[in-house]
Amino acid sequence: MKRQRFAHWQIISIALMLYDFVAVCGAYFLALFLRFDCVYSAIPAQYIGPYNKFILPYAAGCIVVFLLAKMYNSVWRYASYTEFVRTLAGSLLTSVAHTVLITVLLQRMPISYYMMGAFFQFVLLIGARFGFRFIQIFRRRHDVDASAKRIMLIGAGNAAQMILREMTLASEVRDRVVCIIDDNPNKWHRYLSGIPIVGGRDEILSAVEKYQIDEIYLAIPSATAEQKRDILAICSETNCELKQLPGLYQFVVGEATVSAMKDVSVEDLLGRDPIRTDMQEVYRFITGKVVLVT
Incomplete structure (x- = not known):
């Protein structure tokens, strides 16, 4: 009979439980230690005694509460707001319980x-x-990869935030966003996830030169065809590769990612579908004739 192995995440969870147990005990000992000027012998017996009696059952109770709050089931590599709130709630709840129980049962x-x-x-x-x-x-923000491309992001909204989040967390994405363009003056000279918003579309050409941009991402899924055309027309004056989100649907379903970006086509620059010429009719019309092209 094969011995059942623990999964990697289970090992991490067990290690985290042990850490939490020690951390909870250490946190309140440190509080007592600092309260009496970091001199252990100066802590009165009326305080150290209740602490010693209460802290181990309290730490065990914390582990139970954290288990119920599912604090050991997350993928911490991608921890976000939800995990933060769970940790805050679990810590706050147990701290309140600590205050009430040790005061009522043992000592104020x-x-x-x-x-x-x-x-x-x-x-x-x-x-x-x-x-x-x-x-x-x-x-990732301070490692310099010689092969990494420097990216300008046009748009400082939710789609841009999703793209920045993916580029920050995904280890396989080596390219870096170094500046952001947005037409909203209220966002100028501010930062989105640590990336400077340098100005509106009038700053595209100067920012490309200043930040040595290799690629430009258009991350405004709600932009009209005319708005896209105007912005992309400015971008086409640079030597940068141009990419954009396919449309609003990709943003709504959560596909505003680097992999969802597509190359800019002629149709995007035209702002309309291209005219399809019936070449057979053209051939029939000019066959055997001398044509002057002006």
Whole structure:
């Protein structure tokens, strides 16, 4: 009979449970330690005694609450707002329970113990869960890949945010967005996910030169054909590759990603369908005739 192996995510979850147990215990000890000027012998017995009696059952209870909150089932590589809220809620709930239970059952502790303990607990819990992702994002933004293309993003809306998120998290995407163009003056000289919004469409040509752009992505799925034509006409004056989202549908269904971008065609620049000439009729009309082309 084969021995059943734990899946990788299960091993990570078990390790995270052990970490949480130690972190919860350490958070409130650190709060008590700091309250008495970092001198262990200065902590009165009336406080260290209740702490020692209460902290292990409390830490075990925290693990149960975190399990019920599904804090061990997430893919932390892609942790986002949902995981943050779960961690915040779980930490807040258990900290309130700690305050009530230790006060009612054992001893009223110093106010700073409750406040600092809750703060340290949250910081330690959130740090373990989001630390890897923050390191990954930091490394990707500061690693220089000679083969990576420098990208200008036109549009600073939700579609642009989705594209930036994918480029930040996807390890296989090496290209980097270095600047953003948007016609809304309220967004100028601000940042979207750390990328500067340098101005409106009038700044496209100067920004291409300043930021040494290789590709331009048009990420305005709601733009009309005329708006697209005007913007793409400016972009066509550069030597950059032009790509755009196929349409509003891709954004609505959540496909505003790098892989969904398509090359700009002649039809996009025309703003209309091309005219299809009946060449057979043309041949029949000019056959045997001398034609002057002016």
